[in-house]
Amino acid sequence: MWQNILILLIIAACMFFLGRRIRRQLGGSKTGCGCSCSGCDNPSAKTKNCETKTTQPLH
């Protein structure tokens, strides 16, 4: 029983983590800015942000 509860909690945590990542990606990345598939390449405590310019539609 305790194993199933633990598994449920782990799965919920994974879903929350991935959901948050997807939301950030779709929401225009205020933190990760999509510098690479795993987020910004060079996280630094001193690097404030990495702003992505909204581009005009190409077509």
Next chain:
Amino acid sequence: MPITIALAGNPNAGKTTLFNTLTGARQHVGNYPGVTVEKKAGAYIFPSGEEATIVDLPGTYSLTAYSVEEVVARDYLVQEKPDVVINITDASNLERNLYLSTQFLELGVPMIIALNMIDVAQDRGITLDAQRLADLLKVPVIPILARSGKGTPELMAAALDLAQKNTPWNPLHISYGEDVDLALQTMAQCITTAGFMTDSYTPRWLALKYLEGDSQIQEKGRKNNPAVNAQLQEIVAKVGEHLHQTMETYPEAIIADHRYGYLKSVLRQEVISHKFDTDRLHASDRIDKVLTNRFLGPLIMLGVLLGLYKFTFTYSELPVAWIETFFNWLGGNLSTLLPDGHLKSMLISGVIDGMGGVLGFVPLIMFMFFGIAILEDSGYLARVAFMMDRVFRIFGLHGSSVMAYIVSGGIAGGCAVPGVMAARTLRSPRERLATLLTVSFMNCGAKLPVLALLTATFFSNNQAQLMFLLTLLAWGVALTAAKVLRLTVLRGESTPFVMELPPYRFPTFRGLLIHTWERTWQYIKKAGTTILAISILIWAMMTFPGLPQSEEEFFAQQRQEAIASSDQATEALSLKEKLAAIDTAQAGSSLRHSLAGRVGTAMESVSWLPGFDWRTNIALVGGFAAKEVIVTTLGTAYSLGETDPEANGSLAETLAQDPHWNPVVALALIVFVMFYAPCFVTVVCISRESGSWKWGLFSICFNTGFAFLLATLVYQGGRALGFAG
């Protein structure tokens, strides 16, 4: 409130290096133009305690809006109005770099010129009088070495001094000849009278941008006041026609000529002197005579690529085997320590056999990144781009697309996301879109573990050679797809391209280690976070809902029958084998009955064409989240189907023993993984950069359809030729 200091200059002048030196950040720096395509900010504290925000702007050759990064730089300067602009210039190419400086002066921003790479200039026999240049341009000029930080305290002291003076913007007025000057004057008057966008721009600068044909400014003008815009356009057309009739030229060319003329007159006043003959070949030029030679260059390039793969696969083999052994040992120990149940299954099949498969390739990734760092830091990668430019033009792409391809994994190991961003340097929207849609065909670092797993399992004797051929295939397919797009939905004229070749630099060992570690750490971090989370979810989808009660009872009954019959005649060993076979059948049935198993099995109705079974189908669906997930999913699928605890070999060994797998299936899967839908993050990036989700969706459908066709050809062709065994 902290003062704002913007770092601006030509591409590859050392802005990001200075940004990193000042802020302690570790933004990526490459010895090729166009590494920064968006602005980044960092904090700096002066020795006196004042704080500053340092903004690293994308490299740009002009302040006229041609490409996205030029718009980013210009908009920032005009709209945000930083307190100080540090204009980083490459001292060894001063004349060309100062062209942008004159535009800053014309804008009137409070500016300091940083003469970077003075060591390179000295090596080339160039002597510069910084004080003389400062006197002539009436702005502080400070020689620096951004790499070592030499001169940066003086630079920042000058920046603080300038910021504290808080002088109003003071635009420089250059004469562009009678015709243009007259037009500028008329237009400036018209702008002032109408108050036309004067809250953002000075009238003369605005008029200059109209004459230069700045599309962004003209568009803004049209929206702001169509009547004034039409009036200005009329003047532009008139002066353009006059210049064409009298000198067979156009306003933009006249403006550029006069700016260079202004610069020459400044530099001639004992600002710059050459110790050697100006036509003397520099070391970089001499090396380039061989490395970019029309015939030798491509051969050397292919040799370097093959050498890189040989180096990577040869030296990473042993450490990869150590990590595999470690994960096998860990899995074995956990298996004996933990009680049977879902938790044990998740830790062993989901985490260790899943994520462990990806982490096992860390040494390979590390060696590959080390090799790429050497090519990049030395400046050779820029030569590859230069040589590929000729090829790209044939396929309707722009020379600037080459770097986007290379960044995406042109040499296996890149990432499509920065590749998509790098396409911002392209000025033509159609060329840019063609690049955006095809960069994902390159072999990014996430595809690398999948390719390495399959090549190591089925083509272990020719791994490096196969990887080399796969790289050529990726380039060939991407360029062909681009050509198809340029001939159909993205038809249009090609734009000219001038490639700037940075000087060769001897890479520092520390720099190589930092670059290698930065990228390797990204790989490990991704495996330990996103990939781990996806692995656990896929494990859950492969485990639940489990077998229905009736089937559980059926297998229990089979076990009882086997035990009952063994009591009478058979030996204990035979019973053990029978029970193991029942366990395996139950595990397989349970896996097929799971949520993921049902999806994978349903997909078999079409996936038989390229030879993929239901396990592979699940892995490929998971691969849309991130390509590494293909390895973790296969690891989990085979681990869940395995019931014999003594048979816990690596995934490569398992695949090699599975009767479904053979070299033809592996090759079809390699081809499919290389070209099918880009990962989710890349699709989001493509959509964002193209400004429409339509193109993100197009890349999913186009790539998957194309990959399916190619994989089917490989599999069915291989079978027809009798290679499938």
